[in-house]
Amino acid sequence: MTVEIALTLTVIIAMMYVLITEKMEPVIVFFIAVNIFLVTGIISVNEAVAGFSNKAVLTIAVIFVITAAARNSGALDYLVSFMLKRKQSHKSQIFRLFLPTTVLSGFINNTPVVATIASIFTEWGRKHNITLSKYLIPLSYAGIFGGICTLIGTSTNLVVSGLLEQFGYESFSMFQITPYGLPLAIIGMIYIYFFSGYLLPERESSYDRMEAEHQEYILEMYVKEGSEIAGKTIEEAELRNLQGVYLLGIIREDEAITPVNTSNMILEKDTLIFGGEIDRIDDLLEIEGLEIRPESHKYFDAVKRGEASFHEAVISLNSPLIDKTPKEVGFRQKYNAVILAVSRQGERVVKKIGDIKFKPGDILLLIADPEFHKQWERGRDFFQIAKKDNKIRLKRGNSIFVGLLFLTMVVLAALNIKPLLFLGSVTMSIIVLTGIVTLNEIKEAVDLKILIMIALAFGVGKAIENSGTADFLAEKIYGVVDTLPLFWIMVLMYLFVMVMTEIVTNNSAAVITIPIALKIAKLASVEPHSMAILVAIAASAAFLTPIGYQTNLIVYGLGDYRFSDFFKVGLPLSITFMFVTAGMLTYFG
CATH class of the missing domain: 3.30.70.1450 (Regulator of K+ conductance, C-terminal domain)
Known part of the structure; x- marks a missing residue:
């Protein structure tokens, strides 16, 4: 083990400890780590700041603004008003709430989708004497299911795509992850529909x-x-x-x-x-x-x-x-x-x-x-x-206009007519020029802390590669599992990323694990994009704790949940996702 590898491992372990214990804000943690790598010469100045010009980071910023337009226009409110027309049986209400949330979360960043729907559903549920604890965890999971289906459903997919490009591979297309994410979403919806009523608490x-x-x-x-x-x-x-x-x-x-x-x-x-x-x-x-x-x-x-x-x-x-x-x-x-x-x-x-x-x-x-x-x-x-x-x-005029703009952007991106960043920037410009969002609302919509943290994270990822840490860990890990069938290598890799996600959140887990995963893919003769898709799904499919994913934290307090509630409902789902994802990527990836 070289000095650079030892130093990188020490910094990564220290980062994980601080992130788990919440002793500092994540953006500060990444800032300190990048500066350590910069001062020690593990990364150059250009590599330290490369994330700030990365297309994935800029795309996330654009998606923030477009999502704000969807909220401001009343488009989300209009859909929620349809979802909550009347009080129904538990399963009927789950379906009516669940399906639109999953679909929306595939095309609008899932965190604001869940936040908006949770807010309106909470008020509606109280007026109709509905036990919120039976519905809010499923609502969060629905957002996660949708998020893993497309490139823009969650920032994690964009981060993994950007890291692929940084490491010399082609980035994800709009629907490259869909053939794997969509079956998982369907399985997840079936599980929630039939079992959530029994596993979730009925708690005031x-x-x-x-x-x-x-x-x-x-x-x-x-x-x-x-x-x-x-x-x-x-x-x-x-x-x-x-x-x-x-x-x-x-x-x-x-x-x-x-x-x-x-x-x-x-x-x-x-x-x-x-x-x-x-x-x-x-x-x-x-x-x-x-x-x-x-x-x-x-x-x-x-x-x-x-x-x-x-x-x-x-x-x-x-x-x-x-x-x-x-x-x-x-x-x-x-x-x-x-x-x-x-x-x-x-x-x-x-x-x-x-x-x-x-x-x-x-x-x-x-x-x-x-x-x-x-x-x-x-x-x-x-x-x-x-x-x-x-x-x-409801503002139906704006709702229809924003919906058509967004649909046009998605279709053109899917057809690869223009890059997603270009199409998103044009869409954002039209939204701003038509006054659907103001400059102040853009300032509120773009979470600079998240963007800066993600941009800095690219520097951390580069340090893991430059120092030889990715090669070192990949060789050590692969040396233990190389006699196993490819399916089990995929399962263990998924488990590693999933555990990281639950303790240091999704984007951090993706940044730390993707360099290692790509090296293991090379050693195991696995197509790099297959391993990258596995990391993207495992990093987003955080069902076990309220702190692993933002949508879980949104519903955590509203539903008066305990940590154990997420674990009880999420463990069977996490295990199912792990084996199904590994199986699909092994045999069809």
């Missing part, structure tokens, strides 16, 4: 529990110096028998006391965390020396006057809020909203709201300005925002 969501508890929201009250309740126990202060409100916890400096009991002492400068009915909060103000934060009180008054409303927002995977507290981001000032409660993994986070560090998938219950939904629904901060009085707004 945290939102529904709050509704059932008379709209109990969290409120912080501050114990002033000289307060009449300071120095008393909870029982002595008579805080156990309040009407319509109850004490959830006490925040004392950096300590959270929860749950509380009657013997807990209340001290000056404590923050008391109450849950209760909005109309009963004024009763707390009658206690001398107990005060609500002035800015919070303003919002409650606004609700009573009808000038503000309640919203539910889910923190996105790449939100700038992640690992920051409301204080650090100036949440009230930035969003003109106040956080009433934070729900994480189905449980309310009981601590001082201003000190809670946001995590992906957190559900925020907010009182916000009436324009909050309109202003932030297409930004990167939140996956989706639900408002109690959401209505599906």
Whole structure:
């Protein structure tokens, strides 16, 4: 093992550790790794920045904008309105929800498709007393099924295609992956249709529990110096028998006391965390020396006057809020909203709201300005925002126009008349010139963190190749499996990529494994594109955890799921996909 290989392996292992433990944002991790490879001479300056001009990265940026146009035009809303016409049996509703989501996700990036449909379906489901936990994991999987069917269904396919080109091979065509992705999608749909009803939990969501508890929201009250309740126990202060409100916890400096009991002492400068009915909060103000934060009180008054409303927002995977507290981001000032409660993994986070560090998938219950939904629904901060009085707004003229544009782009790309990047750029230009998306909406639609991370990832992939690490690992791995039939080599390669995806996310897994996979393909005399298709499918077919794929994280909090729910439903599906993919590529690849 050379020094360069040892250094590259060390950096890759360190990257994986940091990504798994979420100690840094992924884009920072890749930035540091690329700079290490650059300083040590493993890659050149041109190789370090080559990803920023790669056609795959630029295509992803264009697809972001076109997808935003589809959302803005009302095209997705129009389809969802058809999907949700009436309450039906579980299997009928699964089919009506599932098939359009899968088809759409093949041609529009699956993450915004699932985010949009999940938002509208969640509101519709609550109005019709539907158990959301029976439908939202299937919705996420439907997005994944569609994504693996075409080049543009998921960014992972575009990343693998771009890496192929970087390593000297021809990139994927629009439907090159379809003969393998489509049978898998059909198998997945059959599995979900017949078995999801039995495997998924029937669980009341945290939102529904709050509704059932008379709209109990969290409120912080501050114990002033000289307060009449300071120095008393909870029982002595008579805080156990309040009407319509109850004490959830006490925040004392950096300590959270929860749950509380009657013997807990209340001290000056404590923050008391109450849950209760909005109309009963004024009763707390009658206690001398107990005060609500002035800015919070303003919002409650606004609700009573009808000038503000309640919203539910889910923190996105790449939100700038992640690992920051409301204080650090100036949440009230930035969003003109106040956080009433934070729900994480189905449980309310009981601590001082201003000190809670946001995590992906957190559900925020907010009182916000009436324009909050309109202003932030297409930004990167939140996956989706639900408002109690959401209505599906249809703009049929724009919907048809955008649909025809998109269909034209797909057909011309499929016929190889022009490269996808060229066709996408023309489509985007028409969309912008016709005003369907504004420049500000483009800025919100293009997630620079994702694009920069993917561009940097190409530098990491090049380092794995230049250092000899890909050859070294491929020879070691192939030395162990070379006596096995090709089918089992494919199975083990799929398993390797699948495990990587579940722990470091799809695009990272693709970048790390594709150089190794291509070297193994050469040693095993396998057509390189067959191995690349295997990596693309395995990296996207993340069914086992909510963190492996963005669509899983979108539904994680909304359905009040546990990690075990994904594993229980996703394990048979993952095993099936692994063997079917390996079989198709072995005998037909």
